[in-house]
Every structure is written in structure tokens, then in C-alpha cells.
Amino acid sequence: MPSKNAKEAGLDHLSAMRALVRIVELGSFSAAARELKVATSTIARKITALEAMLGVPLLHRSTHHVALTEAGSLYHARAVSMIADLDDTLRVVAELDAAPSGPLKLTAPVAFGRRYLAPLVAPFLELYPAVQLDLRLTDNHNDMVMGGFDLDIHEGENYLDNLIVQPISRNDSILCAAPSYLARRGRPRTPADLAQHNCLRYLHPEGDPRWHLTNGEGVKSILPSGNLQSDHSELLLETTRAGLGIAEFEIWLIRDLLVSGELEVVLPDYRLENALTGRQIYMAYLPNRRFSTKVRVLREFMAQRLTGIGELPDRSLLPCLADEL
Structure with a gap:
């Protein structure tokens, strides 16, 4: 019987590890072989040798199905992490003396992306022309690993434990209305006036229909009523601008309209607590992207331009509040 060290010496462990990961992700030996551009028999020999070296079966095989054994599940989880760390190390070393280049995948909410990220795409790519930016806008959180995302901008609390998060701004929500509406209907002075x-x-579907207003001294909860409700924030924004009524918005969505005076803050001493949108806007990335040059320059670029966007501008900049100073 050959010794364990002899078995290890005859096995390219990293190659076998990569093969097993691809078999599990693609669902078959043949699919993994096609992707890796080797014969299926070569893949099979790698896994057989790996199992022999470890002394345990890693896969249950059948004609049309491949499944991990208990030992295989443990090995696969560690293998995915180790391969990601190794690939990231190789990428970081290769990028040390090189300008940021290659594919870079970013995801963000739809309205946020249209309002804030769309104007930043061209300036970023002018600075880093060798980067190929892939920007996906969606209001459904993506799995950063399965989606292959390098950076995720999202509002609300961190939703995956394995992410590194960098706060960009508070994410305050307020009530506002058009000056024409307030001139016609009057300005509320207390939450009860609503x-x-x-x-x-x-x-x-997961939201609380009530408005929870706080001024630091307690929370006032009311159930708002009116002649329009919608699941689309930008539709509500357009009708609010048209003078239909009072609505709740995150400040980042209406910041420019407050400064221009097109919308006015209602109950300026109050903020709204909203479990859906949370209290912060974050950038999030996987630990194995921490030292990537292209991810770093994207984070720094976005942080410089987006810091504080979810906070109410200074009252001196808001026409409706400047007179109160």
C-alpha cells in the first residue's frame, strides 16, 4: 500500500479541488469537464484520487445525478472559500503595479441607481477606461456570491453576515408636499393634524401601513388616509410634485427638490422610522474583494460623491425653512 504522502505527491490537490467545486455547481462530471476543457474521464480520475487521498467518499454518483456526501459537504464549503481566497490573492498581486482593469459588477436599487449612479458612470469610466462596468439595478437584494457582484449599494441594515459593509450616509425619511398643496390646504403643525x-x-407587502414619526422625545404613530396609494415611490413622487397631497420619502430621493423649493418639508422637526428602509445607506462587498484594486477605486469614487446624500440639507439651503433661522 502506498503511504498517504505518496498519494498526495501524485495528486494535484488544487486542480482536483477546483474540479469538485465545478462538478457540484454545474451538476455533473461532463458539464465540469466541458467547462474545464478536459475529458470526463480526467475529471473522474481527479475526484477518485482525491477521495482515495482523503480516505472518504465526497460524492454520491448516479447516472443522472451527483450529490455531496456529509464529508463532501464539509470539504466543498471549505474548498469554495479557499479557492476564492487564492484567486483573490493572485488577482491582488497581479494588480499591484497595474491600473484597475477588467470586469467590475455593481448592484443597487432601481430609483437610487437612476438618480445617483447613472450620472457617475461616465466620469468613473473616464478615470478608469480599462474597467468593464456591469451595473445591475434591482429592488430585490442579490446574492453577491451567486451573482458574481463586486459591490452592492443598499439601504437598510446589512442582510448577509458574510459581507463587509461601509456606511455612506444616514437614511432619513421625512414628510413633504408641494407648495401649491400647502397653500391650498394649510400646513400641519402636529402629527395629529395629518x-x-x-x-x-x-x-x-412587508411594510407597516402606519407612519411612525419621532422628534427625539417619543414616537407618534398614525394611519394615513388619502385618495392614492401605490407600490411605486417614483409615481408617488410625481403626484406629490403635482400638488395632490403629503407623502413620505427618503431624503436621497427628493434632496434636489427640497433645495429647489419644488417640495417643502412637512413637520420639519420629525423624522419617520421605517423598518424597510432602515437608518443607513451602505456599500457592501465580500471579504475576498477587500484588496481588489478595481473594487477599492470604485468604493472610494462612490464614497466621495455619495456621502451624506440621505441626510436633510442644512436649513439655510431650504427655502421653506430658511426664514425660520
């Missing part, structure tokens, strides 16, 4: 106003409601 019962006399046309309140435009945002709907979400």
Missing part, C-alpha cells in the same frame, strides 16, 4: 390632510401612501 388626519385633516390627503396623505399619499406607499405600499409594500
Whole structure:
């Protein structure tokens, strides 16, 4: 019987590890062989040798199905992490003396992306022309590993434990209305006054229909009522701008409209607590992207331009509040 060291010496462990990971992800030996551009028999020999070296079966095989054994599940989980770390190390070393280049995949919410990221794409790519940016806008959180994303901008609390998060800004929400509406219907002075106003409601299947207003001294909860409700924030924004009523928005969505005076803050001493949108806007990335040059320059570029976007501008910049100073 050959010794364990002799078995190890005859096995390219990294190649076999990569083969097993691809077999599991693609679902068959033949699919993995096609991707790796080797014969199926070569893949099979690698896995057989790996199992012989470890002394345990890693895969249950059948004609049309491949499944991990208990030992295989443990090995696969560690293998995925080790391969990712190794690939990241090789990438970082290769990038040390090189300008950022290659594919870079970013995801963000739809309205946020249209309003803030779209204007930043051209300036970023002018600075780093060798980068191929892939920007995906969606309101459904993506699995960063399965989706191959390098950076995720999202509002609300961190939703995956294995991500590194970098806060960009507070994510404050306020009530606002068009000057024409407030001139016609009057300005609420307390949360209770909202019962006399046309309140435009945002709907979400996981959301709380109530508005929870806080001024630091407690929370006032009301159930708004009015003649419009929608699950689309930008639709509500357009109707609010048209003078239909009072609505709740995150400040990043209406910041420019507040500064221009097209919208006015209602109950300026109050903020809204919203479990869906949370209290922060974050950039998130996987630990194995931590030292990637292209991810670093994208993070720095976005942080310089997006810091504080979810916070109410200084009152001196808001026409409706400047007179109160």
C-alpha cells in the first residue's frame, strides 16, 4: 500500500479541488469537464484520487445525478472559500503595479441607481477606461456570491453576515408636499393634524401601513388616509410634485427638490422610522474583494460623491425653512 504522502505527491490537490467545486455547481462530471476543457474521464480520475487521498467518499454518483456526501459537504464549503481566497490573492498581486482593469459588477436599487449612479458612470469610466462596468439595478437584494457582484449599494441594515459593509450616509425619511398643496390646504403643525390632510401612501407587502414619526422625545404613530396609494415611490413622487397631497420619502430621493423649493418639508422637526428602509445607506462587498484594486477605486469614487446624500440639507439651503433661522 502506498503511504498517504505518496498519494498526495501524485495528486494535484488544487486542480482536483477546483474540479469538485465545478462538478457540484454545474451538476455533473461532463458539464465540469466541458467547462474545464478536459475529458470526463480526467475529471473522474481527479475526484477518485482525491477521495482515495482523503480516505472518504465526497460524492454520491448516479447516472443522472451527483450529490455531496456529509464529508463532501464539509470539504466543498471549505474548498469554495479557499479557492476564492487564492484567486483573490493572485488577482491582488497581479494588480499591484497595474491600473484597475477588467470586469467590475455593481448592484443597487432601481430609483437610487437612476438618480445617483447613472450620472457617475461616465466620469468613473473616464478615470478608469480599462474597467468593464456591469451595473445591475434591482429592488430585490442579490446574492453577491451567486451573482458574481463586486459591490452592492443598499439601504437598510446589512442582510448577509458574510459581507463587509461601509456606511455612506444616514437614511432619513421625512414628510413633504408641494407648495401649491400647502397653500391650498394649510400646513400641519402636529402629527395629529395629518388626519385633516390627503396623505399619499406607499405600499409594500412587508411594510407597516402606519407612519411612525419621532422628534427625539417619543414616537407618534398614525394611519394615513388619502385618495392614492401605490407600490411605486417614483409615481408617488410625481403626484406629490403635482400638488395632490403629503407623502413620505427618503431624503436621497427628493434632496434636489427640497433645495429647489419644488417640495417643502412637512413637520420639519420629525423624522419617520421605517423598518424597510432602515437608518443607513451602505456599500457592501465580500471579504475576498477587500484588496481588489478595481473594487477599492470604485468604493472610494462612490464614497466621495455619495456621502451624506440621505441626510436633510442644512436649513439655510431650504427655502421653506430658511426664514425660520
